[in-house]
Amino acid sequence: MSAGAAKIPVTVAEVTPVNELVTRFKFVRRDGGPMPTFSGGAHTVVEMNDKDRVRRNPYSIMSDPADRGGYSISIRRDDNGRGGSLFMHRQVRPGMEMVISNPINLFALDLRARKHLLLAGGIGITPFLAQIKQLAGMNGNFELHYSVRTTSLASYADELAANYRPRVHLYHDDRGEQIDLPALLDGQPLGTHVYVCGPKGMIAWVRKTATALGWPREAVHHEEFLAPASGKPFEVMLARSNKMIQVGEHQSLLEAIEAAGVEAPYLCRGGACGQCETDVLEYEGTFLHKDHWLTPAQCASGTKIMPCVSRFEGKTLVLDR
Amino acid sequence: MLEGTIPSRPVYGALEIRPGRLHLIVADAEGAEAILDLAASAPPDFFAGAQIIYLPKKSGDKFVAGLEQLAPAQLYVGPSYEAALPRLRRVLAGAHMGLQVYLAGTEGLMGQAMLEATQAGIPHSAIQAEHRGSTVRRVQCVHCKGITEDVTHDPFRCAHCGLHLFVRDHYSRRIAAFQGVRVDAEDPGNIPESVERFR
Amino acid sequence: MTVIFKEETFHDDFTFRNSPEAVKRFPFPFPEDSYMYSVNLEPHKSYRPGSVYERTFDVDEHYVSEMRDRARVLAEDPLRCQSLPHMTLAGWDLLELIMTSKAEEYPELFELHRDGTKWHWINRPLGIEQKFTFLDETTLPYGPMEYITRQTQGDFAVLDQRDDNLWMDAGMVTTQADWSLDFDIGMNFFEWHAPVPKAHEMGIFQRALKFLLNVQQGSPARRLNWTMTVYPLLDTSPENYHKWGVMKKDLTLENMGQMMHLRVELQTFFRLPRSNALVFPIRCYLIKLDELVTVPKWARRFHRVIRDLPTELATYKGFVTNRPKIVEWLSKYDDGAPTSPGIWPD
Numbered sequence: 001m002s003a004g005a006a007k008i009p010v011t012v013a014e015v016t017p018v019n020e021l022v023t024r025f026k027f028v029r030r031d032g033g034p035m036p037t038f039s040g041g042a043h044t045v046v047e048m049n050d051k052d053r054v055r056r057n058p059y060s061i062m063s064d065p066a067d068r069g070g071y072s073i074s075i076r077r078d079d080n081g082r083g084g085s086l087f088m089h090r091q092v093r094p095g096m097e098m099v100i101s102n103p104i105n106l107f108a109l110d111l112r113a114r115k116h117l118l119l120a121g122g123i124g125i126t127p128f129l130a131q132i133k134q135l136a137g138m139n140g141n142f143e144l145h146y147s148v149r150t151t152s153l154a155s156y157a158d159e160l161a162a163n164y165r166p167r168v169h170l171y172h173d174d175r176g177e178q179i180d181l182p183a184l185l186d187g188q189p190l191g192t193h194v195y196v197c198g199p200k201g202m203i204a205w206v207r208k209t210a211t212a213l214g215w216p217r218e219a220v221h222h223e224e225f226l227a228p229a230s231g232k233p234f235e236v237m238l239a240r241s242n243k244m245i246q247v248g249e250h251q252s253l254l255e256a257i258e259a260a261g262v263e264a265p266y267l268c269r270g271g272a273c274g275q276c277e278t279d280v281l282e283y284e285g286t287f288l289h290k291d292h293w294l295t296p297a298q299c300a301s302g303t304k305i306m307p308c309v310s311r312f313e314g315k316t317l318v319l320d321r
Numbered sequence: 322m323l324e325g326t327i328p329s330r331p332v333y334g335a336l337e338i339r340p341g342r343l344h345l346i347v348a349d350a351e352g353a354e355a356i357l358d359l360a361a362s363a364p365p366d367f368f369a370g371a372q373i374i375y376l377p378k379k380s381g382d383k384f385v386a387g388l389e390q391l392a393p394a395q396l397y398v399g400p401s402y403e404a405a406l407p408r409l410r411r412v413l414a415g416a417h418m419g420l421q422v423y424l425a426g427t428e429g430l431m432g433q434a435m436l437e438a439t440q441a442g443i444p445h446s447a448i449q450a451e452h453r454g455s456t457v458r459r460v461q462c463v464h465c466k467g468i469t470e471d472v473t474h475d476p477f478r479c480a481h482c483g484l485h486l487f488v489r490d491h492y493s494r495r496i497a498a499f500q501g502v503r504v505d506a507e508d509p510g511n512i513p514e515s516v517e518r519f520r
Numbered sequence: 521m522t523v524i525f526k527e528e529t530f531h532d533d534f535t536f537r538n539s540p541e542a543v544k545r546f547p548f549p550f551p552e553d554s555y556m557y558s559v560n561l562e563p564h565k566s567y568r569p570g571s572v573y574e575r576t577f578d579v580d581e582h583y584v585s586e587m588r589d590r591a592r593v594l595a596e597d598p599l600r601c602q603s604l605p606h607m608t609l610a611g612w613d614l615l616e617l618i619m620t621s622k623a624e625e626y627p628e629l630f631e632l633h634r635d636g637t638k639w640h641w642i643n644r645p646l647g648i649e650q651k652f653t654f655l656d657e658t659t660l661p662y663g664p665m666e667y668i669t670r671q672t673q674g675d676f677a678v679l680d681q682r683d684d685n686l687w688m689d690a691g692m693v694t695t696q697a698d699w700s701l702d703f704d705i706g707m708n709f710f711e712w713h714a715p716v717p718k719a720h721e722m723g724i725f726q727r728a729l730k731f732l733l734n735v736q737q738g739s740p741a742r743r744l745n746w747t748m749t750v751y752p753l754l755d756t757s758p759e760n761y762h763k764w765g766v767m768k769k770d771l772t773l774e775n776m777g778q779m780m781h782l783r784v785e786l787q788t789f790f791r792l793p794r795s796n797a798l799v800f801p802i803r804c805y806l807i808k809l810d811e812l813v814t815v816p817k818w819a820r821r822f823h824r825v826i827r828d829l830p831t832e833l834a835t836y837k838g839f840v841t842n843r844p845k846i847v848e849w850l851s852k853y854d855d856g857a858p859t860s861p862g863i864w865p866d
Contacts, residue, residue, distance in 0.1 A: 005736040036737055037793035065794065102738045108796040110682055111606040114442055134794075138609070138655075186342065188418040191442020214341030214419040216447030218683050267734060275734055329707060329714035446683075463700055463758045466599075484762060491715055495706040502758060506765030507841070 005045070005102040005267065008035070012096045013070055022123060022155045023089055026063075026072045027100055034068035038103035040131030041195075041223070044071060045101040045269060050087045053251075053259065057084040058269055060127035060197075060223075061103060065134050071100070074155060076123040081227060082250050104267050107197070107223035109135070114191030116142040119179065119206055121198020125155060127223060128197065132164065145179050147171040147198070181209045195221045226271045228252035229290055231311045237318040238262055239281055253307035257321060264307065264321060271309035278305050278319050285314010330490040331428070333452040338363050341421030344371040345412055346393075347434040349402070351454030352426025353377075353384030359423070360391050368393045372412060374405050376430065380454075402430055409434065413441035424450040429459040429470060432497030445494055456519045460488055461498040468498050474515040476504040485512045488519075522628070525584040525645055531592070536752035536806065542581055543811045547572045548863045549744040549784050553824040555833075557719045561731055564740035564788050568864075572786060573742075576621035577672060578803065579629065584645050586673050586695075586754065593694040593755050594670075599702040600757070601666050603678070603690035610678050610690060611665030612655055613792035614799050618668050643671055665690055674786075674803030677701075679709075681796055686732060688712050689797075695754040695804045697747045697783065698761065698838065717832045735798060737791045745785040747837040748846075752781055752806050771842050776849040777810035780842075782822070809849070815865045819853035826850060 010027035017023050029035060038061055048055040063072040078085045092098070107127050109116060116135060118128045125146060135142045144167060148154035151172060160168045171177040185194070194215070196206040203222045210220045230250045237244050238257065247256040254276055257264045267275040271291030280303050289299045291306035298304050305312070305319070336359045344367065348356055353375060360368070372395040375388060385398055399405040413420075422438045424431040431450045439445045457471040467481025475488045479501065486501030493500070505511050528535045538546070567573040572580075594600055603611055619641055623632035631642040637654040648671065652659035660667045669676045669692035678690035685708045693701035704712040709729045710720075719725060735741050749756055750768045771779050786803040813819040826834075827847045834840040860866055 006738040038737070039794055039796040042796075102736055103793075104736055105796045108681065111609060111680070111795065112442075186417065186419065189442075190413065190416050190418060190420060192418050212340055214339060214421050216444045218444040218446060219418065267736070273734065274730070327714040328720065329711040444683075461703070463703060464760075464762055466702070489715070491703070493703045493707070496703065500700075500703055500758075503762040503765070506762045507768055509766055 005104050007047075007099050007101055010071075010098055010100055012092055012094050012098060014072075015092060015094055018074060018155050019153055021153060022074050022076050024062075024072055024074045025088065025092060026070050027098065028070040030097060035071055036102055037068060038065050038071075038130075039105050039108055040065055040134035041107035041109060041127045042103035042105035042130070043107075043127075043268070044073070044103055045267075046073070046088070047099040048084060048087050048091075050083065050091070053255070055082075055084045055087065055255075056266075056269055058104075060107075060130070062126040062129040063133075065130055066137060071103075074123065074126050078227075082230060084227075104273075106268055106273055107195070107221065109140075109195075110193045110219075110221070112191070113193035113219075114141065114189055115193070116140060117184070117188060117192055117194040118142060118144045119194065119196040119198070119202075120144065120146045121196075121202040122148065122153075123155065124196075124198030124202070124223075126197075128195070129156060129160075131195075132160070136164065143167050143169070145169045145171065145184065147177075147179060147202070148173065150174045181206065182213065185210055185213050185215065193219045193221060195223075197223045200224060224270075224272070224292070226290060226292070226309045228255075228269075228309045229288075229311065231288065232313055234312050234314070234317065236312070237282075237316070238321045239318050240321055247311070252309065253305070253311060257307060262321060266308055269308045271306055274306075276306055276308050278307055278321055279303060280305055280317070281320050282316060282318035283312070283314065284316045285312060287312055326490045329492050331432075331450070331492055331494075333431075333450050336423050336425060336449050336451045338367060339421050339449070342370070342419035343416060344421045344423065345416070345438075346371060346373045346423045346425070347375075347405075347409065347430070348373070348424070349376040349426035349430040349454075350378040350380045351384075352424075352430070352451070353380070353388055355425035355451040355453050356391070356423075357384070357387055370394060373397065374399070374409055374412075376400070376402060376405060376426075402433060406437070409437055413437060416441070422448045424448065426453055427455050427457065428452060429457070429497070432459060432492075432494070435494065436497045439494070458488060458519050459498045460486065460501040461493070461496050462486055462501050464503060468496070469501070472501075473517055473519050475518045476512060476515055477501075523579060523581055523583070523645075526581045528582070528585045530585070530589045530752055530754045534751050534753075536582070536585075538807055538811050539581060540814075543807065543814060544865065545571050545580075546807050546812075547744060547784050547786055547805055548812075548815075548818050549746045550821050550825050551861065551863050553821050553859060554828055555825045556830075557722060557724050557833075561728070561741045561743045561789075564742040564790075572803075572805070575625045576740075577618055577625075577674075577801070578786070579622070579626055579645075579673065583673055587646060587671060589754055590670060590692075590694045597759060600694045600759075601669070601692045602701060602705055603663055603665050604706065607665070607678055607680065607690035607795070607797065608657065608663065610680070610792050610795035610797035610799070611663055611668075613794050613797065614676065614678060615664040615668040616654070617790060617792065617799070618672050622672075646671055665692060672801075674801045677800040677802065678792075679798045679800055681733065681798055684733065685709055686729065686798060694757075696757055696802075697745075697785065697804075698756050698758055700758045703758070715836075717836050718830075732789055732798060735789050735791050737793055740788055740790040742786065742788040745787060747783050748839045749781045749783045749806065750779055750842070752808070754804060754806075768838075768842060771845065773845055773849055776845065777813070778808055780809045780846060780849075781806045782809070782812055809846075813850075813853045816853070817859050817866050819850065820855070820857060821859045823847065823850035823854040 009030040013028045014026040043058045059073040077089045241262045245260045267273040274293045288311040290309040368391045371393045373393045460472045462479040465482035469480040484503045487504040489500045491500045572578045619632045622630040633640040641650045676692045679686040680689045691701045784805045
């Protein structure tokens, strides 16, 4: 199988500032054709040619899944990140040609649910924007609880409230408002599914509270893209390709493998989907496992690594790639 | 203990207390012993938030007093699964997320109660089940679709169409039954001796 | 290419035959002289013009008769087509995939005109013309999955994806190799494959599931599977096993070439866009042994495969009793010469 999902050559049609931190980008096909339909919760991997390196970052598609005219994503600027969001905010202009991937959904709605309870924190609103449009179009039963820092940073809150008011609940941190999660989870009818997307702490809080209240694991859905962490540079031997490569401080192992011209499978590039799982042939040192995929036993075994987010410190690392 | 043979054949564990707002316990016959065992590890207020639906079947009064002593919020003792079904459905219809379901006893009872709970919106993997007592099987004839209860012998005669069926380990949660297939389909009349496999 | 649709039956008088052209394009499933399970998945890309791999959904000379056979089976037993309530959206996805592919790849046979959600579908071989509203079930005579699969060869399993597994939650199954949709609906990937011997311990299903969970939109996959059937029976269902099982006894060395069929399933896998479900079409191709041995390479190789197949697999595939006879018959066509690699005739 080739690496990643099939690719779509696109043109940047619009770049729209949403507030001081968030900017929205709209992509249309370069050949003028329709985009593939997608399901709410799907993401696309955006390729960025940033000087001499290629970045590939996943972003949730926020536009209406039924609208095949183009895909929109919203990106929050992260001044301390690895640079992908800064590239998008500073370099990307309408008319620019880029490449994005076919939609991939790792955060799909469970269509059996009697009710969909959506919990968003900050920029975590983006997958829900598409899901809400999909649910509204099929008379789905949903409720959104959206936590924001301030009114001015509440991306799309006005639009959501205007269109779906009784089902949309807003919470402002600066006014001391917070979702009363135990009370909210407690009264839900059987067959409710809860979905959470937001900061790491929020996801952990929702999962923990739901578990303590007896919610089944299968009814609690979360999406968390990990950004690959920076770290000390290290050296890796790719046995099958017979190449020795260097992984830079702000580069992921997967990016370093790709930069060496070696094809490696991936989908989410965020430690969640399992596609890039790679066998370790030999090592002397310590793995810095960051993914959500490998089991603790697999991590301890020293035989697997997820190169999209995990790193290594030590003398030798030989991979089957 | 029933052993898993193929991946569709259900395997059962031992009931354990899980957090929840309401605890619904459905059991038949010796399944009561699993409830009593569960009680040994239950926190003091557990049964105050528990409802028990119990079908003694051949065990008669043997376990009823023991269950009463647990002082559950509700204890229903009924003559058959069919008789208990409207009540079970009523409990599920009014329940909220956080309901824990515990099943104990024969496979036929647990399978049917699990079906009700999953139809009410609980994932099957979140429902606990502990096998106790009889190993008789509920078997669906793949040909006429009729279900024969309490099958003890293999092959056996379908109670509906009369074909001689062998009992597979292939199990459907949606039908809450094992699959029965005509034993002499390729050589009509050549029916192996029936053996008591389930008691 | 103009397809001439044959009038033939898959029951009672069994008039099914392959034309010489159909034999030439038969998807012979053995790339080498022996067989063991493998995941053997590859991208479903257009390949070899004229072959069954050229189009997304192959339409061949048996189309009209196979659809008539499907309608007959459904009239006898409507439980062969079922869809759990949450799978309706996936049914629409499937309808769209099939209609758009067929209209594009067989413009002389099928037409689809779309104006927003107002769709107009023309199926010339079956004489069907339908105007309907996309995503509105009330505008079609059947549910969307049933509607379109009554017009498409092959069985269809529609799989919901959740909890890192695939769930068989809808399907149209009338040409199956002895499994029951009515019994298996609602099962996960491991459960509905439970009766398959050996493959579980070989880890085949773990690897296959991992692959299938990651099949993405626009990147379909395919594989072949096979078994053997006495008489050209498409409907070898467990439901009717008590009717067709006994027919296996009719097989003799004399009628082998006409009665015994290699049955090949072209299985494909597509990610569906709106529902995120995976559709798994299972297209059945039948070939009589008399037809198969017209290709000398296939005759030699098939003899070796059947002769050396592990007993468990011959039992599972349902021909262990007849195997000695089949091997004896096929041996006449195997002179021991080496065979060339790959599945295609020399």
